[in-house]
Amino acid sequence: MARRRKRKPVPTETIEVTIESLSHEGRGVARHEGKTLFVDNALPGETVTMRYSAVHGKFDEGFAVAILEPSPSRQVPPCQHYEICGGCSLQHMASSAQIAFKQDILKEHFAHFGKLEPEQWLPPMQAATEGYRSKARLGVRYVTKKESCLVGFREKRSNFLAEIESCAVLVPRVSELIMPLRAMIGAMDAKQSTPQIELAASDQELAFIVRHMEPLSDRDKATWIAFAEEHNIHLYLQPKGPDTVHKIAPEDDRERLFYQLPDFAVTLGFHPLDFTQVNTSINRQMVSRAIELLDPQPHERVLDLFCGLGNFTIPLATRSEHVIGVEGVQTMVDRGYENAKLNNLSGVDFYQADLQKDFSDKDWAKEGFDKILIDPPRSGALDVVQYLPKFGAQKVVYVSCNPATLARDAGVLKEHGYRLTLAGVMDMFPHTAHVESIAVFER
Structure with missing residues (x-):
């Protein structure tokens, strides 16, 4: 041993x-x-x-x-809890310096992993640096010695929850609920068996998914419902895994929240557990810039890979008559069709496919594509970029949440004859070291 x-x-x-x-x-x-x-x-x-x-x-x-x-x-950190809370790491740095830091990281990764540099750098995308975060997972812990309930994020470099009263980066209507939540949960029967609350805010609405390890008493359930009604919250309970999530308030059959992309006059619906971007303002800028850079024409065939619920696919379909979104999860494919129907769009289709495998022989892919948009997870799109040239696209727009895998994939695209013409950062997560970026490849 x-x-x-x-x-x-x-x-x-x-x-x-x-x-x-x-x-x-x-x-x-x-x-x-x-x-x-x-x-x-x-x-x-x-x-x-x-x-x-x-x-x-x-x-x-x-x-x-x-x-x-x-x-x-x-600079003076905008949050009173910055010294202890681990939710942010760069609040002591001015926003302009944070942007420069993230740009340097992207440049360094392109040089180190991809051995290349863009022909031109795009101006960074920026928005409000406080009150931007519309999705989060809040930890909950009742501290017996203090007879107090904590709600929020972990302490810096610790597994303990930080004791906070508000959060400078959460959307204000959520930050304002931290103290009421602490008081309410601290008085519940289930105060020791409620480990987290997952939240999602849309343009107008708010949803909570409450994880509870033991069945809730009738008193606790009534307390949660009253809280949800008072604060206009769509309330879900999660007794076990994600498949056990169910809505208990309000008493309606609507399972979706909605957000808008005004530049394209479209509305997208999503379930609180669906992946959506945490920063509404930057997401709107990102979608607009990505589609502007891709420049789809009405007659062109456009492919959106890792399309999710259609964050790019739906607005693309307002510009092109032939758009296909591909996603690995069937639930998201279904959500994409729901959003196409919601916006009365007929020139768009969604398909489920294993994006780690070559799908160029699928009936819907055989004709190839004029332009392609990719928005992969942190692991990147290494398998995809290996067979991407088969589709014949002259332009690829790559949206990335990991500069290391973007740079690696850029090196592969370079080997296939694509030039890295444009690249830049997006400040999706202000006050953190997270780097979101966008790149354009042409041949």
Whole structure:
């Protein structure tokens, strides 16, 4: 039986270090006695007093307890809970510096993984940096010693929930409910068996999915329903896996929320558990820019891969008469057809396919496509870009949530004769190190 490696003791003294750069996680990088340090709450060029939080073989971790020489990019965090809450990592950095940091990450990945650089950089997409987050999973924990219920996100680099009263990045109508939720759940019979609340906000509505490990008492269920009615919430319960999610309020048979894409005069419906972008404003900009860059013509055949519920497919169908959306999950294919019907669009079809396999021999794919849009998960689209040239598309727009896999896939497209003509970042997740980007390939 292997012995468990003992954790190295964490030094109690503080040290003074100068921050050289930022890691891709947004942590300050410094050197001390030949060892690399990753320092939270520190910016390049700053001299800080650091306290250790963890010691490892090749690197150590810590956090800045005092800023001795601040960076011009430092700002006062907009959230009162930023020091403890792990929901955000860059609130101490000005928005302009956050954008530059994300652009540098994208450039670095293109150079390192794809050995290329775009012919032209697109201006970054930006919007409000507070009150933007419309989807989240809130942890819930009742602390017996304090006789208090916590609702929110984990503490920085910890599994414990942070004690917060509000959240600067959640949409305001959700942030305002944190304290009422804490009080209500803390008085429930199920206060110890309610681990999380998943939320989804649309343009006008709000849905909660409440995970509960034990059956709710009639009193608790009535309390939740009253709360939902008071705050105009679509309330769902989840006793076990995702397939057990069911709506209990209001008493209607409507299972969908809706959001709009005004530039295309379309409305899309979604279930609270469906994947949708967390930032409504950036999503609208992203869809508009992606379709502007793809520039579909009425007579052209357009393919949307990893199409989900039709976030790009439906607006594309207002520009082209021949649009096909492909998704790996049949539920999303069904949702796509629902949204096409909702918007009275007839020139669009949705198909389910395993996107890790070549589907060029499918009847609906044999004619090829003039233009293609790809919006894959974090793992990227390595299998797709291997057979993409078979479709004959002269232009590909790639929307990415992971710059490393985008750069890797860009290298493959380059080998197939595509040029990386345009690329840029989108600030989908302000105050975090998450990099969302868009790229255009042409041949």
